[in-house]
Amino acid sequence: MSALADAPAHLVTAAFLDKLRSIVGDGNVLAQAEELLVYECDGYVVEKQTPDAVVFPTTTEQVSQIVKLCNAHHIPFVPRGAGTSLAGGCLPIGGGVMLALTRMKQILEVSVRDRYAVVQPGLVNVHLTQRLKGTGYHYAPDPSSQGACTVGGNFATNSGGPHTLKYGVTVNHVLGAEVVLPDGSVVELGGPVEDSPGYDLTGLFVGSEGTLGICTKLYVRLTRDPAAYRTMLGVFETVDDATQAISSIIGAGIVPAALELMDQGIVQALEQAFHFGFPLDAGAVLLIEVDGLEVAVDDEAERITTLCLANMAREVRRAKTAQERQLLWKCRKQAFGAIGRLSPSYCTQDGVVPRTRLPEILRFITDCGLRHNIRIVNVFHAGDGNIHPILLFDERDKEQVERVLKASDEILEKCIDLGGSVTGEHGIGVEKISFMNKLFTPEDLAVMQSIHDCFNPDGQCSPGKMLPTSAGCGNEYVPRKNPGRKASL
Amino acid sequence: MTNAFTPATQTELARFVAENAQGAKRPLTPVGGRTALHFGYAGKDGAQVVDLHGLSKVIDYPARDMTVTVEAGLRIDELQTLLRTERQRLPIDIAQSARATIGGAIATNTSGPRRFGHGTFRDYVIGISAVDAHGKLFKGGGRVVKNVAGYDLCKLLTGSRGSLGIISQVTLKLRPVAETSAFLWCPFEIFAEVENALGRLLQSDARPVALEVLAGSAAHLIANEARAGLPSASPVLCVGVEGTPQEVEWQLDRLRKEITPYGVQDLIRVEGESAEHLWTALTEFQTSADDPLTFQANLLPSRCMEFADAAVKLGVSVQVHAGNGIVIGQLPEEAATVEQALAALSSLRQFARQAKGNLQVLHCDPEWKSRMPMCGDPEPAWPLMRQLKQSLDPHGLLNPGRFIDA
Ligand SMILES: Cc1cc2nc3c(=O)[nH]c(=O)nc-3n(C[C@H](O)[C@H](O)[C@H](O)COP(=O)(O)OP(=O)(O)OC[C@H]3O[C@@H](n4cnc5c(N)ncnc54)[C@H](O)[C@@H]3O)c2cc1C
Ligand SMILES: Cc1cc2nc3c(=O)[nH]c(=O)nc-3n(C[C@H](O)[C@H](O)[C@H](O)COP(=O)(O)OP(=O)(O)OC[C@H]3O[C@@H](n4cnc5c(N)ncnc54)[C@H](O)[C@@H]3O)c2cc1C
Secondary structure: OOOHHHOOHHHOOHHHHHHHHHHHOHHHEEOOHHHHHHHHOOOOOOOOOOOOEEEOOOOHHHHHHHHHHHHHOOOOEEEEOOOOOOOOOOOOOOOOEEEEOOOOOOEEEEEOOOOEEEEOOOOEHHHHHHHHOOOOEEOOOOOOOOOOOEHHHHHHHOOOOOOHHHHOOHHHHEEEEEEEOOOOOEEEEEOOOOOOOOOOHHHHHOOOOOOOOEEEEEEEEOEEOOOEEEEEEEEEOOHHHHHHHHHHHHHOOOOOOEEEEEEHHHHHHHHHHHOOOOOOOOOEEEEEEEEEOHHHHHHHHHHHHHHHHHOOEEEEEEOOOHHHHHHHHHHHHOHHHHHHHOOOEEEEOOEEOOHHHHHHHHHHHHHHHHHHOOEEEEEEEHHHOEEOEEEEEOOOOHHHHHHHHHHHHHHHHHHHHOOOEOOOOOOOOOOOHHHHHHHOOHHHHHHHHHHHHHHOOOOOEOOOOOOOOOOOOOOOOOOOOOOOOOOOO | OOOOEOOOOHHHHHHHHHHHHHOOOOOEEEEOOOOOOOOOOOOOOOOEEEEHHHOOOEEEOOHHHOEEEEEOOOEHHHHHHHHHOOOEEOOOOOOOOOOOEHHHHHHHOOOOOOHHHHOOHHHOEEEEEEEOOOOOEEEEEOOOOOOOOOOOHHHHHOOOOOOOOEEEEEEEEOEEOOOEEEEEEEEEOOHHHHHHHHHHHOOOOOOOOEEEEEEOHHHHHHHHHHOOOOOOOOOEEEEEEEEOHHHHHHHHHHHHHHHHHHOEOOOEEEOHHHHHHHHHHHHHHHHOOOOOEEEEEEOOHHHHHHHHHHHHHOOOEEEEEOOOOEEEEEOOOOOOOHHHHHHHHHHHHHHHHHOOOEEEEEEEOHHHHHHOOOOOOOOOOHHHHHHHHHHHOOOOOEOOOOOOOO
């Protein structure tokens, strides 16, 4: 544990709690041990630490006052949305105050004419999608966790989703934000219009994992709904064939709206859960969606079908009805949920490789699983080269846990070797801090550190996250004792 | 601008900047194609020019990944020619592509008509290397299309106008080329009708990639450049579509039906070579610098037609990227003194602010600069940006006095 984690916990006194209550009201502060237990971890369940208090601000002004109060008492603080982070972004290192933004969940404005919406950070992603139904526009970022995660959490982690292949990740859809800086001051970055003069601080804040400040309002871009789409399921004998097909599709200059791979292990679990009619003997299936003009989608679907067949696909099915399409997507988005059927514990990795290297990394993953005797299944954003190998194990078996950790690290290191990254969308959090030195040089990290220090000089805002040095004294980070088990959804 | 230092490698660039930081501490001005050096305030005298044109190597072009890694001094036309061999492109319109460099284009975050359909540099730069004021070569992002490790330095450096680091290498996400493209050129009588048509197009069955409105002498100028015998009545709504011949045909047909009810005088198809000329004219308009002053306003798209109407009444010629709320305006020759120019600008500046936006001058008589909003009216985050500049460039060596620290 880092030095901060060992800092005395009694900084949060009864008098301090009273001050918190006077800011947000009695009903918006939790400080009892049993109440705090829920907040000891997020979707990364390996490291646990309870905060000393959880507050639920309802206005920007309250967020600002809480932050100022924490500063006055030298108490660390960390923002939290729905807590679905898979990288431990919400871990309250050193205890202190957790600001849960889930009660700031209003949609403040929707302007279809000007193609933007203004929302509060605690809004659940899918609620914005629902609100926009019928307007001809939607909010494009669609993480698989969109039924639970917040737009503020998406902002902080620069979330992606199946449709980011064509439409880009969160940052491509955020125009501006109101943020409370680590000193408690409130500032607007960007706004509803494009090209605000000056540096793109909005772009810098997206993906900063809460280390530069707390987002209290977002200006997001609305995207026109596709005129038409076709959703297909390509069925392959082997994962290798499926990944070759992906390379061929992208290589042919086709950018589908989504291109997701599910291997046999996942398909079997999904079939048990949803009875879709997936072929249980197939090595892998590709969920492929193309969208565009009605006059064009059939042609594109046809080209993709041909490429799949040329890469040994057994068959390519089309979703014939809207319901069939919806069910396919439901299966994909709830794939993680189905894994509980396969194993008592699991851990998901989030690596990226250039998409032409997918066959290689998947072969490596298979080998790696065999070598360490760990079962690995795969469901991932294949079109982006963003892999999510899921390592299945039993948490009670310490020796197995060791092997899972080894295998995970080997896979991520292989991603780096192949010219990729150790995280495509889940973030560094506390989980992957030790990889930062492998991805970046000391010079790169020094620049990132100066940016961090410029906004968050005392490091009290989300301490111990993302940068290997952000805890203040050297290269400390939370060491991983266990692999992440499962996202609690 | 003599005695430019022209590094041949990124290491050489870094060494030069490091020696400067430890020694003479002269202000440094990175330059690419020198097409936009007038951007921003004049800056300090005696700056040492660092010319990037020697850094023009293609580092890696894995075409099947649809990404490319190149050095910052590579010229835009060379880059696009290379990409075309694989039927790919960077779908950003960049003026003077035979001179402009990829580093300069990113440093100025330039864009053009296709930004409605394809976005801007912040959507395409996935990896970046730069030399900081101390002479350290650093990078952000990587070579893969999805990556959230560390702070997104690509975003920070895009549009930073050489004030935070000298960009030395970039990795870009690419798109397939469009098979063909075409426009509908639609002259109107009044702006209110154009606004109604634009409102309709937001729900169009087509998916246009450019929604341009031209007014004042801009319509005339651009019509001439397109060499297609287009009527230059003003205002003109000009809608661009791309795709297969079939997609283009279908969209033109739809658009015609959708726009017709709105008091349009004519709907003229622009295709083939004429369409190519028109794309170029729409891209180059912002650089036609014979006029005394060129500005860019950004505001809510729904307010753009009112803004354009007001501007035209002041004699300004305007190009509106109407889908994005971006207005490029050129003052008439009559605005020959700085007072006249300021007078013409003041109401427009106010209008833009009131429509949640801003107005900045891109180009004007160098003598006028000190009195002009060369970087727009300060945004609320300005102090924060200054602080950032100060912490990355404590001695103010990179383009000092030209941008945030002016
Ligand atoms: C089943 C499952 C599927 C998932 N699928 C995807 C996927 O497809 N794509 C993807 O990208 N991710 C996915 N994730 C990961 C996770 O859902 C995303 O990272 C999501 O954006 C987190 O949102 P949240 O509201 O839960 O944030 P939290 O987990 O509460 O917080 C995440 C990080 O953001 C910070 N933060 C939260 N709110 C704010 C704020 N307002 N201001 C500043 N910082 C803040 C926190 O401090 C923390 O560092 C998945 C997770 C699960 C459990
Ligand atoms: C009269 C005129 C008006 C223009 N108006 C507009 C306009 O309104 N909007 C628009 O978007 N474009 C405009 N441009 C387009 C301009 O061509 C682009 O911005 C161009 O891509 C800049 O590239 P360059 O290589 O010529 O850059 P240069 O002109 O050489 O440099 C432009 C700026 O970027 C910095 N810079 C250059 N290279 C680097 C580098 N490698 N690293 C860091 N900083 C660097 C320079 O210090 C300078 O501040 C205009 C051009 C002209 C000539």
